[in-house]
Amino acid sequence: MKLIKYDFVRCKILPFFAYWLIKIISSTLRIKYINREIFEKNISGDKKVLLAFWHQRQFSLVNSHKDFKICLITSLSKDGDIQTAIMQKFGYKCVRGSSSKGGVSALKAAIREVLGGYNMAIAVDGPRGPIYEVKDGILFIAKVCNSIIIPVTSSVRKAIVFRKAWDRYILPLPFSSVVIVYGNPIKINKDDDIEKKRYELKMELDRITKIADNKANFYDKIV
Numbered sequence: 001m002k003l004i005k006y007d008f009v010r011c012k013i014l015p016f017f018a019y020w021l022i023k024i025i026s027s028t029l030r031i032k033y034i035n036r037e038i039f040e041k042n043i044s045g046d047k048k049v050l051l052a053f054w055h056q057r058q059f060s061l062v063n064s065h066k067d068f069k070i071c072l073i074t075s076l077s078k079d080g081d082i083q084t085a086i087m088q089k090f091g092y093k094c095v096r097g098s099s100s101k102g103g104v105s106a107l108k109a110a111i112r113e114v115l116g117g118y119n120m121a122i123a124v125d126g127p128r129g130p131i132y133e134v135k136d137g138i139l140f141i142a143k144v145c146n147s148i149i150i151p152v153t154s155s156v157r158k159a160i161v162f163r164k165a166w167d168r169y170i171l172p173l174p175f176s177s178v179v180i181v182y183g184n185p186i187k188i189n190k191d192d193d194i195e196k197k198r199y200e201l202k203m204e205l206d207r208i209t210k211i212a213d214n215k216a217n218f219y220d221k222i223v
Contacts, residue, residue: 014082018086019089033180035181035182049148052138052149053121054132056169058123059154070121073122075096107140124201139188142187150185151201152182154212155216160173178216
């Protein structure tokens with residue numbers, strides 16, 4: 001009985017409140033987009049798009065990208081159960097897996113979704129880091145599916161930063177100004193060196209993140 005109650009709270013109650021918390025905070029944010037035309041041009045094209053972002057910067061991207069037929073990879077952990085329930089409420093499709101557990105099956109499922117018509121959004125250093133280090137998953141999917149990677153990041157004027165978390169997660173404060181920046185598209189051809197493409201993606205994400213922080217005048221309250 002206790003287990004049933006725990007599962008109900010974890011899979012129903014917590015996602016419900018988290019969903020509305022994200023919705024309410026997001027509705028107060030004043031978002032400025034930079035290079036949005038890169039995203040709009042490619043998302044309406046023939047090839048499917050893989051949005052690449054740092055795990056730390058995902059909050060402001062959730063509500064602002066919910067209407068583009070996007071699939072996510074969520075972990076198989078208990079936290080992943082909660083995340084999956086939340087993202088599904090926003091209209092995202094989720095496949096389960098991570099680099100430590102269920103990774104191969106998650107990649108296969110992600111490839112099926114992309115080939116079936118979905119775009120993808122992937123925290124490229126998730127789910128557990130190291131922070132700001134691009135993992136193989138998105139590169140492999142892009143190569144197999146002939147998809148375009150679009151780096152995207154966000155920054156905010158005022159936020160709470162959870163310094164003890166592995167990703168130093170950024171939670172925007174209500175009514176803050178947010179900047180979302182899209183980077184140059186990255187294409188991976190069959191014969192491309194994956195390590196060079198990994199470095200290219202990391203450098204582009206680092207570059208646009210600096211732009212976002214500067215434009216937002218990023219100031220955080222440490223937690």
